[in-house]
Amino acid sequence: MTEKQTEQKILDAAREIFMRKGMHGAKMQEIADEAGINKALLHYYFRSKDKLFDRIFQEVFGQLFPKLQILVDATKSIEERVQIFVKEYMTVMQQNPFLPLFILHEIQRDPDSLHERFTSTGLQPEIVMQGMSASLDMTVDEVKMFLVNMLSLCIFPFAAKPLLSRILYAGDDKAYDSFLEERKLSVPEFILNSLKNQ
Amino acid sequence: MTEKQTEQKILDAAREIFMRKGMHGAKMQEIADEAGINKALLHYYFRSKDKLFDRIFQEVFGQLFPKLQILVDATKSIEERVQIFVKEYMTVMQQNPFLPLFILHEIQRDPDSLHERFTSTGLQPEIVMQGMSASLDMTVDEVKMFLVNMLSLCIFPFAAKPLLSRILYAGDDKAYDSFLEERKLSVPEFILNSLKNQ
DNA sequence: GTCTATAAAAGGATAGAC
DNA sequence: GTCTATCCTTTTATAGAC
Numbered sequence: 001m002t003e004k005q006t007e008q009k010i011l012d013a014a015r016e017i018f019m020r021k022g023m024h025g026a027k028m029q030e031i032a033d034e035a036g037i038n039k040a041l042l043h044y045y046f047r048s049k050d051k052l053f054d055r056i057f058q059e060v061f062g063q064l065f066p067k068l069q070i071l072v073d074a075t076k077s078i079e080e081r082v083q084i085f086v087k088e089y090m091t092v093m094q095q096n097p098f099l100p101l102f103i104l105h106e107i108q109r110d111p112d113s114l115h116e117r118f119t120s121t122g123l124q125p126e127i128v129m130q131g132m133s134a135s136l137d138m139t140v141d142e143v144k145m146f147l148v149n150m151l152s153l154c155i156f157p158f159a160a161k162p163l164l165s166r167i168l169y170a171g172d173d174k175a176y177d178s179f180l181e182e183r184k185l186s187v188p189e190f191i192l193n194s195l196k197n198q
Numbered sequence: 199m200t201e202k203q204t205e206q207k208i209l210d211a212a213r214e215i216f217m218r219k220g221m222h223g224a225k226m227q228e229i230a231d232e233a234g235i236n237k238a239l240l241h242y243y244f245r246s247k248d249k250l251f252d253r254i255f256q257e258v259f260g261q262l263f264p265k266l267q268i269l270v271d272a273t274k275s276i277e278e279r280v281q282i283f284v285k286e287y288m289t290v291m292q293q294n295p296f297l298p299l300f301i302l303h304e305i306q307r308d309p310d311s312l313h314e315r316f317t318s319t320g321l322q323p324e325i326v327m328q329g330m331s332a333s334l335d336m337t338v339d340e341v342k343m344f345l346v347n348m349l350s351l352c353i354f355p356f357a358a359k360p361l362l363s364r365i366l367y368a369g370d371d372k373a374y375d376s377f378l379e380e381r382k383l384s385v386p387e388f389i390l391n392s393l394k395n396q
Numbered sequence: 397g398t399c400t401a402t403a404a405a406a407g408g409a410t411a412g413a414c
Numbered sequence: 415g416t417c418t419a420t421c422c423t424t425t426t427a428t429a430g431a432c
Contacts, residue, residue, distance in 0.1 A: 003415075024222035025307065028408060041416060043409060098306070104357050105303050108296070109223065111360040118364075125365040144366050144377065145384060148355050151362075156350035159302050159357065162309040164349075166316075167323040168342050179342065186343060190392055204397075226426065239398060241427060403428070410421075 009035045010045055011056070018056050019098040022105050026053075054113075057106060060099060061117050064092065069123070071147075072131040078195075083188045086154055090184050093158040094177075100159040146195070153187045207233045208243055209254070216254050217296040220303055224251075252311075255304055258297065259315050262290065267321070269345075270329040276393075281386045284352055288382050291356040292375075298357040344393070351385045 013035035017026045028049055032039045046052040070085045093099055107114060118125060133143045157164060157180060165176035211233035215224045226247055230237045244250040268283045291297055305312060316323060331341045355362060355378060363374035 006415075021307070022220070022222065022303070024220065027406085029406090038417065039408080040410080040418080044415075047409090049408065101299075101302055101306055104299055104361070105220070107358075107360050108299055109219070111364075114361070114364055126368065129366070145381075147366070148362060148377075148381075149351060149388065151358070152350040152354035153347060156354040156357075157346050159354075160305075160349070162305050163302070163312070164346060166309075166312055168327065168346070170324065179346075183343075183346075190347065194388055194392055201397080225424085227424095236399065237426080238400080238428080242397075245427095247426070397432105399430105399432075401429085401431100403426105405424105405426075407424075408422085411419085412417100413419100414415105414417075 006035075006037065006041070007045055009037070010042060010052075011059075014052050014056050015060070018053060019060070019096070019102045022102065023053050023109065057103075057113075058117065058120060060096075061103060062121050064089075064099070064103070065118070065121055066123055067092075068128050068132075072128065072135050074135045078136055079188075079192055082150070082191055086150070086188050086191075087184050089154045090158075090180065090187075093155070094180065097158065097161065100155045104159065146191075149194075150187075150191055153183075153190065157183065204233075204235065204239070205243055207235070208240060208250075209257075212250050212254050213258065216251060217258070217294070217300045220300065221247075221251050221307065255301075255311075256315060256318060259301060260319050262287075262297070262301070263316075263319055264321055265290075266326050266330075270326065270333050272333045276334055277386075277390055280348070280389055284348065284386050284389075285382050287352045288356075288378065288385075291353070292378065295356065295359065298353045302357065344389075347392075348385075348389055351381075351388065355381065 010031070013031050014026075017031045017034055020026075021030075028039050028042055031052075032042050035042075042052065046055065067085065067089060070088065071081050073081060076084070129140060129143060132138075132147070133140045136143060136146070138146065161173075161176060165171060165173050168179070169175040208229070211229050212224075215229045215232055218224075226237050226240055229250075230240050233240075240250065244253065265283065265287060268286065269279050271279060274282070327338060327341060330336075330345070331338045334341060334344070336344065359371075359374060363369060363371050366377070367373040
């Protein structure tokens with residue numbers, strides 16, 4: 001009867017370990033330990049490491065990609081949309097420090113799996129791009145440059161945290177966290193400013 | 199007498215495989231195959247996977263970090279320095295598509311090893327930061343924001359290539375490569391523009 | 397220096413008892 | 415549903431012949 005409990009414990013543990021170490025770096029034993037159970041039970045619930053990993057990746061990816069919809073919401077001004085998007089995106093990553101690198105690394109490891117991921121979110125990249133073009137009043141090329149700039153500025157500082165906190169703050173993670181918090185405001189300014197002056 | 203030849207073949211193969219798959223994803227067998235030798239010889243030259251990996255990582259990291267020096271070169275204008283830095287940085291990554299994610303992932307896997315990496319390049323992060331502050335005529339805080347913005351805009355589009363080429367160009371890698379080429383010019387504009395209008 | 401063969405260890409997966 | 419014990423494969427590492 002503790003079915004849901006155990007399944008949830010496994011999923012929590014797997015998310016933690018997979019995100020930290022990636023598919024290959026993570027070991028079933030470690031996930032079992034983290035969940036407070038043994039390896040056999042992992043297989044009982046999820047048959048194989050591959051299947052367990054798939055489940056986690058899908059969950060994690062689905063949490064981030066759909067946020068692009070914020071940028072299509074025509075009821076808000078462009079300024080507002082950018083501010084909200086940046087803030088929400090960065091907040092998710094503050095709460096899941098390993099998320100960005102996990103996604104990037106695993107997509108590189110197995111790019112072919114991406115297609116199913118997209119369809120499982122119910123969002124088509126092409127449609128989202130067109131929606132942004134129309135609602136931001138930009139050409140499609142401008143949208144692409146704009147989008148990549150914004151994602152770069154939001155995501156990279158988290159992906160590179162272990163490196164940058166060392167370079168910029170001599171390894172003081174707390175100081176680097178403040179720096180990131182500050183960026184929630186400065187990044188939208190930076191982006192919107194560049195839209196005006198081009 | 200083929201000593202140097204073989205060692206070099208191993209290093210080339212190891213760089214290739216490690217960069218593509220990371221420490222855990224790479225297998226000694228695969229590296230041996232790529233080098234056209236057998237596993238035993240790998241161990242003869244480098245004793246263990248760990249030691250071989252260390253050697254590669256040090257090499258690769260040492261190739262990128264010192265480029266920050268470009269930004270300290272006071273004989274050039276700020277505009278020039280940014281243009282040169284962005285172009286050189288992005289060119290290195292065009293030639294080594296797996297480089298950015300490799301470095302970010304492995305630093306996260308073992309952040310403690312970073313200290314030796316820095317010292318082995320002979321560059322101290324603190325000194326570089328101060329040099330930039332003086333020669334760019336910014337406060338240290340401004341330098342940090344500026345530097346992270348620039349690195350984000352240069353590196354992330356490469357790290358996320360498999361994802362972004364799918365979102366932006368329906369998986370057409372050639373089209374995405376053109377997009378990246380275009381950014382060698384647009385990124386410096388973007389950055390310099392924001393410095394003026396703040 | 398380079399190879400074949402093999403040891404030794406780790407890790408994923410299953411059988412079977414409870 | 416959960417555990418212990420065990421199997422099987424993969425992978426790292428070494429021994430020893432050439």
